[in-house]
Amino acid sequence: MTHLSLMTRLKLWLTNRYWMLIDALHAPYRQRHRSAAFRDMLPAFAERVNELPAPVILEIGSRNVTGANPRAHFTAPGRYIGCDIHPGPNVDVVVDAHRLSDVIAPSSVDVVVSFSVFEHLLFPWKVVLEINRILKPGGLVFIATHPTWPAHELPWDFWRFPVGGLAHLLGEATGFRLIEAAEGVPCKIYSLESGERGFVFSHVNAGVAIVAEKVSDYDPEKLRWDIDLTRALTTEYPRA
DSSP states (O other), X not given: OTTSOHHHHHHHHHHHHHHHHHHHHHHHHXXXXXXXXXXXXXXXXXXXXXXXXXXXXXXXXXXXXXXXXXXXXXXXXXXXXXXXXXXXXXXXXXXXXXXXXXXXXTTOEEEEEEESOGGGOSSHHHHHHHHHHHEEEEEEEEEXXXXXXXXXXXXXXXXXXXXXXXXXXXXXXXXXXXXXXXXXXEEOOOOSSGGGGGGGGSOEEEEEEEEEEEOSOOOTTTSOOOOOHXXXXXXXXXXX
């Protein structure tokens, strides 16, 4: 700190005081908007899965780019398959999620999980159909993604999902029964334009999760998507 210029130290001091003020102003908001229902979903889901006899669990987007380790939640003896579009840590099978059933046998998986991946899928509805194909009847799905989040993993950052949108992706039409869905991680938006100053009085959520069960195969005559991802994109998903 002694080597920093006076101006740099002043900026650091002002930045620190600014965030202290922001935290103080939002303290009542944080107390009113707890996201316990959202936070409890993954532990409750993992407990349910760990009670299954040797489940086959498949994770979509398993490459470790954040340091998180979702596998640690699932301790039941069985098989855990990590799938990703690129090879890397925690990846067992390299496959595009839009073509899961090309390498994963239909009706061979008990559980599918996905964490902060669906916002990066160009055609998420196609991936839901692929999940349906590889799941056994009664198979379970846990998907966590974002209703609001800064752009990341560009150029493949395509979607944001409010709870209603995500819930309708896994509904009767795609062969699923919704068990639970919730948003969490409450946030504020501050507009830099005067016309939208009122945004700050509303709240948004940065996280959303859904638990669903496969109750039937989807009807391929009514729901199909034959567009090849390589024909729709000219860029590659980030490797780093």
